[in-house]
Every structure is written in structure tokens, then in C-alpha cells.
Amino acid sequence: MIFKPSRLLIVSAILLLGACAVYTTNNLVDRYGNASAKDREVIAIDANQVDYWRDVKPVLDNRCVVCHACYDAPCQLKATAPEGLARGASKDKVYHPQRLTAAPPSRLFQDAFGVEAWRERGFFPVLNEFKSSTEANREASVMYRMLQLKADHPVMLDTPLTKDVPVGINRDEFCPQAENFDAFANEHPQWGMPYGLPGLSKNEFTTLTQWVQEGGRYTPLSPLDTKLEAQRAEWEAFLNRTGNKGRLVSRYLYEHLFLAHLYFSELDQTTFFKIVRSHTPPGQPVKLLSTRRPIDDPGTQDFYYRLVRKQETIVAKTHMPYALNTERMQFWQGLFFNTNYTVGTLPGYDKKHIENPFLTFAQLPVKSRYKFLLKEAQFSIMNFIKGPVCRGQAALNVIKDHFWVFFVDPEVISEAKVAEFLQENADYYDLPNADSDVYLPLSTWLHYSHKQKKLLDAREAFLKEQLVDENRSITLDMIWDGEGNNKNAALTIFRHFDSATVEQGLVGAPPQTAWVIGYSLLERIHYLLVASYDVYGNVGHQLMSRLYMDFLRMDGESTFLLMLPSETRAQERQNWYRKASPEVVDYLKHPALDNRVEPDIDYRSSTPKLELFSLLEERLGDAVNHRRDLDNIDNKVVRKALKRLAKVKGKTTEALPENTYLYIHDGEQHFAASLLRNNAHLNITSMFREDKYLVPEENDVTVTNGFTGAYPIAFFDLDVEQLADFVDAVGALKSKDDYTQLVNQYGVRRTNANFWPELDKIHAALREFDPVEFGVLDLNRLQNR
Structure with a gap:
């Protein structure tokens, strides 16, 4: 017999459950009094208490920050x-691809100050805000309850997580509060913290628990060294x-360096600063002048550029170190102040200037702007890779999985003529704005494609004048x-599906495509995807930013x-854009200059593209960074095996993750490498259905010396004696089951009993490879296989 509950019974059950919810909520109030926002900074703590900076921060950095950092921290909880x-925490998501209206920004240390201000913006506590006591600090703390939930329900070691523990950046998030935590724990007992990973060690758990029980208090950051203060001044x-x-x-510098982690390289390479706009001048406490984007109107003419100390743990996915030193100051002085030009009327922050940096900074010498960007070109490109736009496959499928980038020499064409061209064609350089139409992406794409065609016409006429009419040639120079x-x-x-990496040098085998970037393109990329991009913007703004990047x-x-x-140009373009839409094909056919101008390069082989790559590498000489080359590995056995691994191609690669870390040890000696899967595409003009x-x-793979990328997807720990067999197994992969066997034999699953010590080894290797560039990795993409 099938039991059918009566209507009365259902109503009674609902009332009972509701009463339980009320009881749980009121129980905390009954036990600990009413809650109120609490700022937790104190001048000092007792000697026998846990110290945040000495005791707590190391645990958080190594066990919690790996997931809880930046915009994509689960529930916006930043550790x-x-x-x-x-x-x-907050239930609102920063990355929300279906958002029809812009969201209010919620940047830590920028959009609100003090706990009460965050409560007014909808954030709820994860530490006790009821009347303080050891019991209340523990039982009314979501942070403690999450840690205890994991201790009570540890993961099953050395086996993939079950389906009721979903992982990945797009998983549904449940953001429990203290008042409803019991219901959450009953429904999701396996969701304790660290989520989907082994629990903390006994000492780590004790440290965090004691800190929570003592009220989660912390003392201010220690003051800066006097030498650093002098440098800042x-x-x-x-x-x-x-x-x-x-x-x-200074406006130009600010709009290009606002994401930089600035450091005084002649004094200290671990203390970082950020450039901000402040109501107050140097010498006074900073009173932040916060806007959604760095290009937005500050609302006053009386403001100052200040350097504020970076207060958060450095994480790899956002870390972009930028050295300030004597050489840098002299370089900027030469570019912008020892050059003969004048600035009449300052540009405003009206719509036309916000959307067009070529108008805003027309009075600054073009060559100076370009040399400023070129000097740290990796940083210039890295802003697009590590800035807020980088998160998600839909934002990154505008680029190939692996390509090389070269730059136009700033001395090639007359600066005066370039400046004149930029000014005459300024209307065609307008970028999509934050009010892009949500519902008409194709028509908006066509609108900008028409403007781009006019720009291409103008550029073609300009290049014809510079090349054809003046009888000049395209050369390697x-x-x-x-x-x-x-x-x-x-x-x-490198693009790893929904994340990306930029490295110095020509890493890996010759790729299918390459870019040559000049000043106007480099500047447009920055303003489209960095300075003008609003991570809190609506779907139309985000969609158009991606679509415009096609151009x-x-x-x-x-x-x-x-x-x-x-x-060869026609053949390459056809290969790069197989099965592209008619609109894209029409756009690609528009330029005619490449049918009329031949390069003055003495090609001697039947493979001009490969020959060109070789000629360019020869031209650049010592300017090519080789630190990722496998030839730098001094162990012959390891070097030989990894070079063989780098030859894996084709469908065999399908089972591999986009980014795999290999930790190889030979006695006390260790070697680090990354195995990157490069997916091949018919074209990359479609935003959806990439598959x-x-x-x-x-497909092919790239194997690098050292760990590459901030988002590892898989870890393998290999003894040097296992390496040859591992390479054989990778080359023989035919299915997901084969890959599972590979993980069984050599992998470090997220449920591995030694997962945290393995991660500590990887972080140590990263710090050893480059201490300035070191940042804590992000594990939100770690596989469950």
C-alpha cells in the first residue's frame, strides 16, 4: 500500500518545520542575546591568546585562501x-552571466569600511556577533561550524568525491548563516570546510578554533619600515x-597601473602597494575616492594619487608585480617630462573620453605611451589575463589555446603621422560601454563591425601611403x-578553457596562430578588457566586451x-576560420592591402610560417626568455622524458586536463613541470557551443619547466624512476577510464591523505622558482576524477 499523507498532516508538518526554523533562529537569541555588528580590530591581545598574524594567517593562507580569494570566492567570503x-559572506555572486542590470560593487577595502557598513550591504557574519563568550563564539560562528562539520564528516580518502559533493566554479552555492546552520548541516553533512578536500590537521584545527573562541580578534598591521615610507613619499x-x-x-599611469602590485625592488620584494585616488594629499591618511572603474569621474578636481599598502594575502591569480626603482623613475621622467610637448586643457571624464583613450591622452606623445606599455609588455597583457574579465570560458574563448605575441617596433612609423591618424579616426576607436544592449548582441556586433571596417579602410590607406607610395617594405625590422x-x-x-596564462618567451612548439601588436591595439585591449571593464556590469556589457575582442x-x-x-596569408586565414559565420567571413575579406603588398623577407622553405617564427626568434636573440624551456632542466633523464611527453598529440590528449602539475623527485632533488593541453578549433568566433x-x-600539448598557471586542475607526484612509464601511459590514453587508471597510479587526488603536504611542496617550489611572482594557487578548478 502506498502511503498518502492527509492534507492536515502536510499542513501540520509545514507548521512544525517552520516552528523548528523559528526555534533555531530564536534559540541563538535566547541563549546569547541580540546580535550586532562587531569590528574585531584591537590594539593588543593578551600574551597567552592566539595571534592572528603569527598563528592564524599561515593556516588561512595555506588551507583557506586557495578557495576563498578574489571575486570568485564562494559566497564572497574572503580569507x-x-x-x-x-x-x-553574501549570497550574491560577483560573476553572474545572466545579470540584466548592473550590481552594486562589493570590493573589500574599497566599497565599504567597517562591519556595520557591510551588514547594511547585505553581508552576514561568519564569526559570532551575539553576546561574546567562549561557547557563543564557537556555536554562533559559521566558520567554526563549517570546520567542525568537516571534522565530523571527513572525506573518504583516495577516492573521487560522490555526486552529492559537486565541485567546480559553476557549482551551486549554499551560503548558510548561523541561524540556519543546523538545517544546512543535516542536508549537506559532507560540505564542511575545506570543501571537497581533506580536513585540517589537529594543530591547524586547534589554532583556528581557539582564535574563533577568543573572538576572532586581530591587531593592526605592523607599521612600514621608515625606508619604505620614504620611498612611498x-x-x-x-x-x-x-x-x-x-x-x-599621472592619470595615464593610474589607469594602467591600478591593478599592479607595486613594490620597491631596491628595498623589499615582498611588500606590495596599490595606486589609488584619495581626497587627501600625501602625508595625510588616505581617504579613498572609490569609483566602479578607474576611468570613471572621481567627482572632484581636488584629488591625489596615493600608494596604499596591499593588505591581503598575495594570490597567484591576481598577482601582477611591478617594480618601482630608480631606473623606473628615470625612464618615466624621460618618456613624459623630458620630452618636448605641452598639455593645454585637461580632458574631462565625459562619455567621449571614457570610451576613447586616444582622445583622452591625445596630448601625450604616442611614442612615450607605447614605450611605457612595451617596457612591461607581459604586465600589459597580463592585466587582460589576470584582471576581472578573465574568469570563465565565455570570457576567454575569444583566444586560441596557445599562441605567440610579438610587437611592432615603436620606431617603424613616424610618431607625428601615427598621432594624426589616431586623432582623425578617433570616432572609429570607440569601445563598447556599460550600457550595451542586453537583447541585441548580434546587431551591436554588426554596428561595431561596420565601424571596424571603416577603421580598416583608414588604416589600409595609411599603410598604403607608408609602404606602397613611399616604396617601403615589410621587413623583420x-x-x-x-x-x-x-x-x-x-x-x-595559454588558454586553459576558463582561465589563461601569459609567459615571457616563445614557449612550446610553434603554434597555429600568432599576433603582432602595435600601440593602438595594445591600448584598446587594455581599455576594453581592463580599465573599462565592469565585473559588476550587466550581461550586455560583458557580452559586448567579449564580442568586440574578436575584432x-x-x-x-x-x-x-x-x-x-x-x-600563404590566404591559406592561414582560411585554416584559422574554418566554418566561421558569413558575417565573420565577410569581415575577414574586407582588408585588401595584404593582396597588394609582399614582405621583403627572403623565404626559402615550403613552410613560410615556421620559417618566420625561426627568423623572429633569431632577430630577438637574447630578448627571448628561455626560463620555461625544458633544456634548462639539468637532469638528463627528466629532461629526455619530458621532451618525449611534449610530443603527445591528437585525440589521445582529450582525456587530459587543461593544466596538470607534475612534481618529480630524484632523491632529495625535485623538478617541477606543467603539462598543458592545447585544444584545436575550427574557429573561435562563436561565443557559445565551443564543443x-x-x-x-x-590537439597538442606543451610541457614547461616549472609550474605554469594559477589554476592547477590535476597534480601528479612522480619518482624519476616512474617518469618513463608515466609518459608511456599518457601517450596511450584512449578513454576516461584510462585516465582514471593514470590517476590511480600516479595522481594526487583532492581526497589524497597527503593532499595538503603535497600542496605545500608545490607552493615551496613556486616560491623557489620566483619569489617575487609567488602567490597562493587557486584550487576551485581542481578536478574530481
């Missing part, structure tokens, strides 16, 4: 600073020069050689193609 824990004086020239230069030693002259970009990618590709023979355009039989 990167004590103020983040005091702020608490010197640089703030540089950034706040009087006069129109100084003010316009048009490529910037980094003055012979600047390692930014050649870059490699910029094609621009970089087309300039590279100009260096190839004309018949329809994949060509797995054309």
Missing part, C-alpha cells in the same frame, strides 16, 4: 585578510606633480627586438599575416 572574515610626490602635464601623465635584452619582446599565451584578435592576427607571402568547433585530432 585573504582579517577584515574579509569580519565582513562575512618619493613616489607619491612624483605622481602628484602640479601643472597640466603632471596631472595628465618592423618587429620590436626588446633593445636586445628586454624579455618582454616575445610572449606566449582586436583579428587585428593582431592580420598584422602577423602581413609578414607572410600573400598566398562544436573543437578538432581533437589536431
